[in-house]
Amino acid sequence: MPEHYFTERPRAEHRPLEIRENLFGRPFMFVTDAAVFSRRRLDPGTRLLIEHLPLPVTGNALDLGCGYGPVGIVIASLSPEARVWMVDINERAVELAKRNAAANRVANVEVRQGDGFTPVVGIAFSLIASNPPIRAGKRVVYAWVEQAYAHLEPGGRLVMVARTSQGARTLARHMEAVFGNVREIAKGSGYRVIQAVRVPATDAAAGAQGGSIAKPGTE
Ligand SMILES: C[S@@+](CC[C@H](N)C(=O)[O-])C[C@H]1O[C@@H](n2cnc3c(N)ncnc32)[C@H](O)[C@@H]1O
Numbered sequence: 001m002p003e004h005y006f007t008e009r010p011r012a013e014h015r016p017l018e019i020r021e022n023l024f025g026r027p028f029m030f031v032t033d034a035a036v037f038s039r040r041r042l043d044p045g046t047r048l049l050i051e052h053l054p055l056p057v058t059g060n061a062l063d064l065g066c067g068y069g070p071v072g073i074v075i076a077s078l079s080p081e082a083r084v085w086m087v088d089i090n091e092r093a094v095e096l097a098k099r100n101a102a103a104n105r106v107a108n109v110e111v112r113q114g115d116g117f118t119p120v121v122g123i124a125f126s127l128i129a130s131n132p133p134i135r136a137g138k139r140v141v142y143a144w145v146e147q148a149y150a151h152l153e154p155g156g157r158l159v160m161v162a163r164t165s166q167g168a169r170t171l172a173r174h175m176e177a178v179f180g181n182v183r184e185i186a187k188g189s190g191y192r193v194i195q196a197v198r199v200p201a202t203d204a205a206a207g208a209q210g211g212s213i214a215k216p217g218t219e
Contacts, residue, residue: 017033032068036096044190045163048193058081060126066086069096069101072086082108085112087112126153131161132162145196161193161194183195
């Protein structure tokens with residue numbers, strides 16, 4: 001039985017592949033492997049997300065569930081002033097993300113292995129971008145939305161992509177409940193890109209969701 005792409009320590013035999021993509025008019029190369037998400041091609045949801053990110057950004061940005069790294073590497077490449085954190089639970093994905101960052105000559109990245117926000121606790125972000133692991137279940141993905149609120153600086157954005165047929169609209173409703181605002185910023189190929197902004201006016205409403213981090217930019 002094949003392993004989930006979110007297995008912590010995949011054992012599947014290595015089957016490396018190279019993916020070449022032009023994104024924001026720049027050439028990128030990514031090595032992928034067995035037991036990581038979307039090994040054969042850039043996932044269409046990931047592409048839609050990348051193409052609609054508010055780039056460049058400054059400060060700290062996070063690619064949560066980075067896989068082999070396309071989202072975080074493009075953010076870092078387009079945002080030389082930013083420090084981009086990339087987190088995944090899958091050790092093989094983390095190794096690929098590190099290797100792909102080097103291959104694409106982006107140095108402003110920190111790639112960490114771990115569960116959700118655990119490796120970046122205490123950091124406040126201007127942007128959190130994610131193609132979340134819908135297959136891991138609502139409990140995981142909804143918790144990410146709540147924790148994202150707590151890890152964004154005021155004015156910071158959470159941008160997520162999901163398949164329309166796999167709950168994108170209910171994910172948008174959850175983002176609205178947590179952030180007090182939500183906007184669909186792109187739609188195509190059966191996916192929706194959804195954005196919520198941490199605005200000070202929603203702080204009271206979201207207080208019950210886990211509060212906030214004291215100082216933006218601190219670790
Ligand atoms: C849909 S894939 C997206 C991967 C990559 N961002 C892309 O777009 O190609 C979701 C990623 O979340 C990771 N993931 C699943 N559960 C996780 C968790 N609890 N903590 C961190 N990462 C997790 C998976 O290993 C997977 O790489």
